[in-house]
Amino acid sequence: MGIQRIESVTYSVTRSDVESGGILEEAVRFFEDFGLFLVERTDEHAVLETLAGQTVHLDGAPGPLLPPPVEDGPTLREIVWGVDTADALDRLVREAGKDRPVRESADGVHHTVDETGFGVGLTLARPRPLTVTPRPANVSGSVGRWNTPLAPVGQVRPLRMCHVALNIPQAGRQEAVAFYTDRLGFRPTDVVEPMGVFLQAPGDDDQHTFLLCHRPDKAGINHIAYEVPGVDDVIEGGNNMIEKGWREARKLGRHTIGSNIFRFLHAPCGGRVEYACDMDRADASYETRVHETAPPHTIWSLRSNRP
DSSP states (O other), X not given: OOEEEEEEEEEEOOBTTBOHHHHHHHHHHHHHHHTOXXXXXXXXXXXXXXXXXXXXXXXXXXXXXXXXXXXXXSEEEEEEEEESOHHHHHHHHXXXXXXXXXXXXXXXXXXXXXXXXXXXXXXXXXXXXOOOOOOOOEETTEEOOSSOOOOOOOSOOOOEEEEEEEEOOSTTHHHHHHIIIIITOOEEEEEETTTEEEEEOTTOOBSOSEEEEOTTOSOEEEEEEEEOSSHHHHHHXXXXXXXXXXXXXXXXXXXXXXXXXXXXXXXXXSSEEEEEEOOOBOOTTOOOEEESSOOOSEEEEOOOOOO
């Protein structure tokens, strides 16, 4: 079939006016507070993972296989996509390499760059099975919980990275999208002409796996979304991060495209991260929607008139 999921992402945590170790330390603390598991740490590098086994790499001394950063400061340098079979991986490597170099590293990842300059990796997917029991809910006529008061979720643990959003320049945006659709097999699910293109990986059933957003008219990391089991996790996870001193980037709401409930936080490694739940699922019968004007960003977002 092809690409199944996000396998890993790599950030460079360097800034000219700050020692990289300081940013690395801050970024590790951020992702541990966010709920990821630290699995590797050196003076210059750290790796954290989700429950599904996807990894976040934080590099204080980025290696030669990463392309130059597309923006100043700490930022995303590469997304590695997990592919289902060796034959599909070989096919995608050939497609990607038609007009650009592709280099294989010792760990079996094939590295190249997209039209904007972001690193693109291809490797065999190594999915880890997830066992999720959603909290039972109660509503008149459909009771799922008897004699069992709820308790706090506690430390939220993201299940998986579910989508990545990248900012790209407006000039060349068609070519930027075509690299992923024509070479790597993504399909557009929603095209918002003033803003960007939502894309679904061939092996994913989320309404979108990827967003290329041209509205900012510059290259950079927008956000990475992490699926959590439910709305309690979104709310309690955001509250916990605020209590630990991290800054909220967008308050609680439900997106129009994708329908997922969200809460965003600023990440010290660049861009934002999102707690997300209840995303639309879309199969092959879902037809691409083209929006000439941008729909409302949210179905609803939290409001209050309390001082």
